[in-house]
Amino acid sequence: MRVFVTGASGWIGAAAVRELRRAGHQVVGLARSDAAAAAVAALGAEVHRGDLDDLDGLSAGAADSDGVVHLAYHHDFTQMAAAARMDLAAIEAIGRVLEGTGRPLVIASGVAGLAPGRVATERDDADPAAHPRIANAAATLALADRGVRPVVVRFAPTVHGAGDHGFVARLVDIAREKGVSAHVGDGSNRWPAVHRHDAGALVRLAVEQAPAGSVLHAVAEEGVPARAIAEAIGRGLDLPVAAVPAEQAAAHFGWLGGFFALDCPASNVQTRAQLGWEPTGPGLLEDLGEGHYFRTSTAA
Numbered sequence: 396m397r398v399f400v401t402g403a404s405g406w407i408g409a410a411a412v413r414e415l416r417r418a419g420h421q422v423v424g425l426a427r428s429d430a431a432a433a434a435v436a437a438l439g440a441e442v443h444r445g446d447l448d449d450l451d452g453l454s455a456g457a458a459d460s461d462g463v464v465h466l467a468y469h470h471d472f473t474q475m476a477a478a479a480r481m482d483l484a485a486i487e488a489i490g491r492v493l494e495g496t497g498r499p500l501v502i503a504s505g506v507a508g509l510a511p512g513r514v515a516t517e518r519d520d521a522d523p524a525a526h527p528r529i530a531n532a533a534a535t536l537a538l539a540d541r542g543v544r545p546v547v548v549r550f551a552p553t554v555h556g557a558g559d560h561g562f563v564a565r566l567v568d569i570a571r572e573k574g575v576s577a578h579v580g581d582g583s584n585r586w587p588a589v590h591r592h593d594a595g596a597l598v599r600l601a602v603e604q605a606p607a608g609s610v611l612h613a614v615a616e617e618g619v620p621a622r623a624i625a626e627a628i629g630r631g632l633d634l635p636v637a638a639v640p641a642e643q644a645a646a647h648f649g650w651l652g653g654f655f656a657l658d659c660p661a662s663n664v665q666t667r668a669q670l671g672w673e674p675t676g677p678g679l680l681e682d683l684g685e686g687h688y689f690r691t692s693t694a695a
């Protein structure tokens with residue numbers, strides 16, 4: 396297949412491109428800068444220059460493909476509604492091009508907030524009131540009625556590995572800054588996790604074979620207790636571990652406080668059965684034990 400990938404220069408995108416290339420697919424990666432273009436080219440992909448808000452450019456990329464993986468996202472926590480609108484406009488533009496072709500459109504979503512108090516499954520619907528982006532997944536799935544093969548991949552809140560700059564890397568930075576590795580409350584709340592390479596492999600399987608309307612969980616570990624994450628970070632930095640009361644989470648962790656307090660275990664049973672996806676890890680705590688999160692410079 397010839398696959399157009401937005402976000403190809405990103406953390407998950409680069410892993411997905413490597414995986415697609417390894418399986419023999421041609422990849423065209425969206426790049427908005429010289430640095431992103433160089434990163435995409437280094438992965439062995441063609442470069443399609445453009446920005447997410449250039450809908451004509453996105454449409455051209457989609458038209459010249461056998462399928463689209465849409466992973467680019469404007470991660471600005473101060474402009475969440477605007478970022479979600481930009482994302483929806485991109486999905487709609489790509490959807491119009493793929494209409495009636497049966498070609499895949501794979502987009503990214505998350506598992507947080509799906510099923511408070513229990514393990515979320517692929518069948519659980521997210522509450523659109525919870526985040527302005529959630530409606531975009533439903534809009535994507537609705538493209539099945541217009542002859543597209545839409546697939547939503549819900550990623551665990553930590554897609555980890557060497558070179559990670561996401562939530563766990565930020566927790567490490569906060570522990571360094573504060574001189575203590577903290578969890579919220581008793582730390583029994585759980586975060587699902589998946590290694591970057593396993594996430595890339597699932598994206599490839601999604602493009603190749605997931606049926607229209609599939610919701611997949613890029614989750615290798617159902618839920619790692621926050622306390623265990625804080626302890627692993629404490630060991631890695633040789634810092635004490637402490638509990639921060641819920642009402643002080645925002646003061647201690649900043650914007651990450653709300654996320655790190657979430658209990659959002661998620662299952663992968665249906666995803667594995669449907670696609671034969673078998674994550675091989677390493678798991679999050681093992682990955683933290685490798686030490687690369689604690690070096691000042693990490694390599695992908």
Ligand SMILES: NC(=O)c1ccc[n+]([C@@H]2O[C@H](COP(=O)([O-])OP(=O)(O)OC[C@H]3O[C@@H](n4cnc5c(N)ncnc54)[C@H](OP(=O)(O)O)[C@@H]3O)[C@@H](O)[C@H]2O)c1
Pocket residue numbers: 401402403404405406407408425426427428431445446447448465466467468469470503504505506549550551552553554561562
């Ligand atoms: N990582 C996780 O743990 C996680 C968990 C749940 C969901 N997700 C979702 O999975 C997707 C991929 O995440 P990620 O961790 O790979 O993100 P990332 O590393 O931050 O990469 C984001 C990608 O989007 C591109 N991008 C951002 N704004 C753009 C714009 N205006 N025009 C064109 N490209 C733009 C970036 O390009 P540049 O290289 O030019 O910056 C980069 O390639 C996102 O939708 C994310 O929300 C991730």
